[in-house]
Every structure is written in structure tokens, then in C-alpha cells.
Amino acid sequence: MALNWMKVDKVSFNSLLLLERVQLTWLPGWVDEENLATALRANPAVEWFMRHKCPEISSWLDKVLSLPTEAPVREAELAVLSQLEDLLVYALDPDIYDAQPFLNWDNRELTELVDFAGKTVIDVGAGTGRLTLVALEHGATVYAVEPVANLRAFLLQKTRRQTLDKRLFVVDGLITRIPFADKFADVVMGGHVFGDAPDEEYAELLRVVRPGGMIVLCPGNNDKDNAAHKFLVETGFQWSRFEQPRDGIKRKYWKIV
Structure with a gap:
């Protein structure tokens, strides 16, 4: 389509x-x-x-x-x-993606789950920075993992314009290959990135988060009881629904490790 x-x-x-x-x-x-x-x-x-x-x-x-x-x-x-x-x-032209209405969901869907102040955060599949900007604005240091070079450049320019780039580090990587040491972050998050290889992806998310830290997928799935949903629930994630403008109901998932 x-x-x-x-x-x-x-x-x-x-x-x-x-x-x-x-x-x-x-x-x-x-x-x-x-x-x-x-x-x-x-x-x-x-x-x-x-x-x-x-x-x-x-x-x-x-x-x-x-x-x-x-x-x-x-x-x-x-x-x-x-x-x-x-x-x-x-x-x-990443600006085209960054202007899509479905990105304008309420930031509280994320901030009511996570206290970002002073945290070390990995944003996997950071894209144009939808999740990254929320974490930066609430006091986190963010390591944005993004495989597309043009999106990495866009994200750096965007945060510089908003003077948020001093606590941002943008790196190449994938959800199955996160370029950080074990137990590196307090929070590992991503939006629209999980589900192609659930076992491998979850193992990598789990590897880089500290004990007591959080894994957050927001959005993590469409509003469907599909294989990704079943996997996340069976591995102990909590979940709820929220609305993306013009794109309908989505699901977010979170887990304290």
C-alpha cells in the first residue's frame, strides 16, 4: 500500500x-x-x-x-x-517523515512510564528523533542508534537547533546489533522497530540494559494479538493502548528488568 x-x-x-x-x-x-x-x-x-x-x-x-x-x-x-x-x-528528505501527523501522539504516553532525569538511554531505530527528543527534554543522556546515515545527520542537526545536542550521541547500529557494552543503559527504548526477529531482538535489548532498568517499546505494535504481541506478553512485558493521530490505535510495551 x-x-x-x-x-x-x-x-x-x-x-x-x-x-x-x-x-x-x-x-x-x-x-x-x-x-x-x-x-x-x-x-x-x-x-x-x-x-x-x-x-x-x-x-x-x-x-x-x-x-x-x-x-x-x-x-x-x-x-x-x-x-x-x-x-x-x-x-x-527526512523532514517529510518528521512532519507526519501520526508522530504527534501525546508525550505522556512515554513520560508517564519513565522518569528520564539523569538516566542513560538508548533509543534503537531513532529515526528523526521522536523518542530521543522526549528523553532529552526530560534530562536524559541519549545514545541514538540509527542505521541510516541521512537520518543520523538529520537528528544531529535537529537537536543542535534546539540546543539539546550536548547530551546526545548518534551512532550506527541495529536492534539486533546495538553497539554498546552489556548493562550500559538505564533505559532501552524504540518505536516501530520490534518484531522481525523477536528472540534475537529481545536478547540484544536485554543485554544492554542494567538490572532494574527498563525496556520500552512505544509504539511497539499495531492493535493486534499477533506474534510480536504474544512474544512480548510471554516474556513479561506490560502493555496498553494509545492513539496515533490519523493512524489509529497502537500498543506500547514496557518491562522492568
């Missing part, structure tokens, strides 16, 4: 040259392969970039390019760009 955050018909297919290696690893199973085959045949520089930036998807690209295709080139390009719209927004 199209996000409609930006007009992809105004976007060059060469914008895919801005994707990170980790983002390229997500493409198998995400994009329509026939449309991608048509688009890559017409854009050999993008194919070359993908293979050299992320060699582990080369065999998948071989399979994709073996497919027979009939779609007009620009039609195929637009189909691929539409499927990757969020990644393109992060690469081209």
Missing part, C-alpha cells in the same frame, strides 16, 4: 543509489521482482551499485534479472519507487 508521503513520479530511479547496504538487504521479499527486473535492465548503474554495495544480494539479483518482463520502463520504475517510498524519504 502506497504511503503517499511524497510524489514518487517526480523521483529519479537513481535515488536508489542513496540506499544503505542494510536497506538493500531488505529488498528480497519486499519489492515486486518483475518490476525491479525491468527497472534494473534500464538502469544498469543501479544494478551495479546494488551488487557492489551489498554483495550478499547478488544471487537474488541474478534470479530477478532472469525473469521475463513486459511492463513499460517508467511504469516499472514507479512501482518500485512506490514500494520503497519510506526508504526514499529517509534518503532524500
Whole structure:
């Protein structure tokens, strides 16, 4: 389903040259392969970039390019760009994401769970800083973990404008590879990051939080009793519902370790 955050018909297919290696690893199973085959045949520089930036998807690209295709080139390009719209927004203009109405939920959904004053906090998948800014404004030192370089730069610039950057450290990393020592933080949090590999993700969140600290996922899930919800409840998380503007009811989860 199209996000409609930006007009992809105004976007060059060469914008895919801005994707990170980790983002390229997500493409198998995400994009329509026939449309991608048509688009890559017409854009050999993008194919070359993908293979050299992320060699582990080369065999998948071989399979994709073996497919027979009939779609007009620009039609195929637009189909691929539409499927990757969020990644393109992060690469081209993070302000577009940062202005989305669904981010305007009540900060008390977070601050009523956590006393941030004086705490060391890791924000995993920090993005444009929705959770990071709340923690900084309430006195925490925040280590924002974000795999997309353009989002890391955006977050630094945003906090500098608000003179909050002295207690912010922005680093590359993933929820499955948090670049800090064991028991590093008082609070580990993330929004819209949990659920692709629950066992591995939870183990890493647990590793970096101190005994007596908290793991907070806000938002942690859609309002569904799905596999992620079942996993979190079974591992001792409490949860409640809250509303994201224009995006409906979500669930947040928290646990004292």
C-alpha cells in the first residue's frame, strides 16, 4: 500500500543509489521482482551499485534479472519507487517523515512510564528523533542508534537547533546489533522497530540494559494479538493502548528488568 508521503513520479530511479547496504538487504521479499527486473535492465548503474554495495544480494539479483518482463520502463520504475517510498524519504528528505501527523501522539504516553532525569538511554531505530527528543527534554543522556546515515545527520542537526545536542550521541547500529557494552543503559527504548526477529531482538535489548532498568517499546505494535504481541506478553512485558493521530490505535510495551 502506497504511503503517499511524497510524489514518487517526480523521483529519479537513481535515488536508489542513496540506499544503505542494510536497506538493500531488505529488498528480497519486499519489492515486486518483475518490476525491479525491468527497472534494473534500464538502469544498469543501479544494478551495479546494488551488487557492489551489498554483495550478499547478488544471487537474488541474478534470479530477478532472469525473469521475463513486459511492463513499460517508467511504469516499472514507479512501482518500485512506490514500494520503497519510506526508504526514499529517509534518503532524500527526512523532514517529510518528521512532519507526519501520526508522530504527534501525546508525550505522556512515554513520560508517564519513565522518569528520564539523569538516566542513560538508548533509543534503537531513532529515526528523526521522536523518542530521543522526549528523553532529552526530560534530562536524559541519549545514545541514538540509527542505521541510516541521512537520518543520523538529520537528528544531529535537529537537536543542535534546539540546543539539546550536548547530551546526545548518534551512532550506527541495529536492534539486533546495538553497539554498546552489556548493562550500559538505564533505559532501552524504540518505536516501530520490534518484531522481525523477536528472540534475537529481545536478547540484544536485554543485554544492554542494567538490572532494574527498563525496556520500552512505544509504539511497539499495531492493535493486534499477533506474534510480536504474544512474544512480548510471554516474556513479561506490560502493555496498553494509545492513539496515533490519523493512524489509529497502537500498543506500547514496557518491562522492568
